Amino acid sequence: MSNDISTPFENVSVDYVADDTDTTETETSAPATPAAVTPIAERGNEQYRQSAAVHEIVGAPRRERYTRERQEREQDRAQRIAAAGGGEVATALRGEVGEAVLDVLRLDRIAESARKLEHRVTEERREAHAAMQLAARAEHLDAVLADGWTAAESKAKVPAILAPHLEFVDAKSHLIMPDPLADTVVKRIREQHAGKAHQRVGDVLAEVDGVILSAAREVLEKAGSAADTLTAAGIEFDDRDGVIENGTTDVLDAFKAWKRAVGTWSDVQSARRWVGVALAAGFDPRRPETLAGGDHGEAEVTAWWSQFEGSRVGVAGAHHALVWWLENKRPAPAGVRSGEKAGESK
Numbered sequence: 001m002s003n004d005i006s007t008p009f010e011n012v013s014v015d016y017v018a019d020d021t022d023t024t025e026t027e028t029s030a031p032a033t034p035a036a037v038t039p040i041a042e043r044g045n046e047q048y049r050q051s052a053a054v055h056e057i058v059g060a061p062r063r064e065r066y067t068r069e070r071q072e073r074e075q076d077r078a079q080r081i082a083a084a085g086g087g088e089v090a091t092a093l094r095g096e097v098g099e100a101v102l103d104v105l106r107l108d109r110i111a112e113s114a115r116k117l118e119h120r121v122t123e124e125r126r127e128a129h130a131a132m133q134l135a136a137r138a139e140h141l142d143a144v145l146a147d148g149w150t151a152a153e154s155k156a157k158v159p160a161i162l163a164p165h166l167e168f169v170d171a172k173s174h175l176i177m178p179d180p181l182a183d184t185v186v187k188r189i190r191e192q193h194a195g196k197a198h199q200r201v202g203d204v205l206a207e208v209d210g211v212i213l214s215a216a217r218e219v220l221e222k223a224g225s226a227a228d229t230l231t232a233a234g235i236e237f238d239d240r241d242g243v244i245e246n247g248t249t250d251v252l253d254a255f256k257a258w259k260r261a262v263g264t265w266s267d268v269q270s271a272r273r274w275v276g277v278a279l280a281a282g283f284d285p286r287r288p289e290t291l292a293g294g295d296h297g298e299a300e301v302t303a304w305w306s307q308f309e310g311s312r313v314g315v316a317g318a319h320h321a322l323v324w325w326l327e328n329k330r331p332a333p334a335g336v337r338s339g340e341k342a343g344e345s346k
Contacts, residue, residue, distance in 0.1 A: 083304070094270055097264070114193040223262075
């Protein structure tokens with residue numbers, strides 16, 4: 001058998017050309033050239049090109065539809081985010097106002113109680129596993145038999161043997177493996193945890209409403225004062241260059257106060273939204289310390305556009321919301337219950 005390796009390409013060809021004027025041979029290298037393509041290979045290439053062209057034509061409408069649907073989803077998502085206040089507003093308890101709301105809710109107490117219940121189930125699961133071991137059963141059976149021996153040796157009536165032992169086995173192992181039962185109990189504890197947290201939000205809603213309204217009034221007071229100073233100086237609220245050129249301490253302080261007010265207003269509206277979603281959807285029965293999953297767009301939008309009494313805010317972002325407030329005669333802020341009523345009548 002030949003050990004030669006054939007290839008469609010020759011890497012180097014070497015020619016020896018005799019020079020008429022010189023008897024020495026000259027070695028020259030020619031560039032590599034591909035071997036000729038066979039008719040069968042050419043037909044295969046043509047079939048591949050035709051198949052690729054057909055695939056491109058057939059798949060084009062599907063790709064266009066996918067691209068269009070993705071763009072529509074992204075546009076819809078952007079519109080929903082804007083309608084709910086923009087990306088800087090979240091369904092969350094954050095900042096000082098969020099901490100104040102949590103202090104009223106004390107959901108941590110419910111969570112701590114739930115953890116104690118789950119811990120007890122874990123202990124009982126461990127005890128049940130131990131009780132199901134043969135050693136534990138043998139130990140109990142020995143104790144029962146010891147009572148029988150004592151009675152028999154003293155010529156007294158021998159007490160029941162099978163009944164107490166069967167009762168022990170039944171009581172400790174529940175005649176089934178403990179894990180499925182324990183899992184069912186833990187699941188129910190978490191469901192009840194979620195229910196109690198939901199109920200708690202409703203029970204203290206008036207107090208939560210007071211906390212949020214107090215924070216909102218304080219923010220608006222500071223925002224209004226800062227805006228008056230900037231307006232008197234002829235400076236736009238986001239005109240950093242104008243503040244620098246003005247150079248006065250009052251204007252610089254007002255500019256910083258406005259920025260802080262914008263950030264705090266975002267926190268206030270995030271808290272309003274969180275409470276609104278908690279009331280509408282409750283908490284996740286699998287993770288009771290978090291809000292229930294799903295689409296809460298309606299509650300989020302309602303919370304945003306109802307942030308001022310008797311008005312509907314149609315702009316996105318805390319900065320634009322405060323500018324809107326200034327331009328619309330500075331209406332009173334709304335609490336959570338105002339937004340809840342507005343959502344019910346929507």
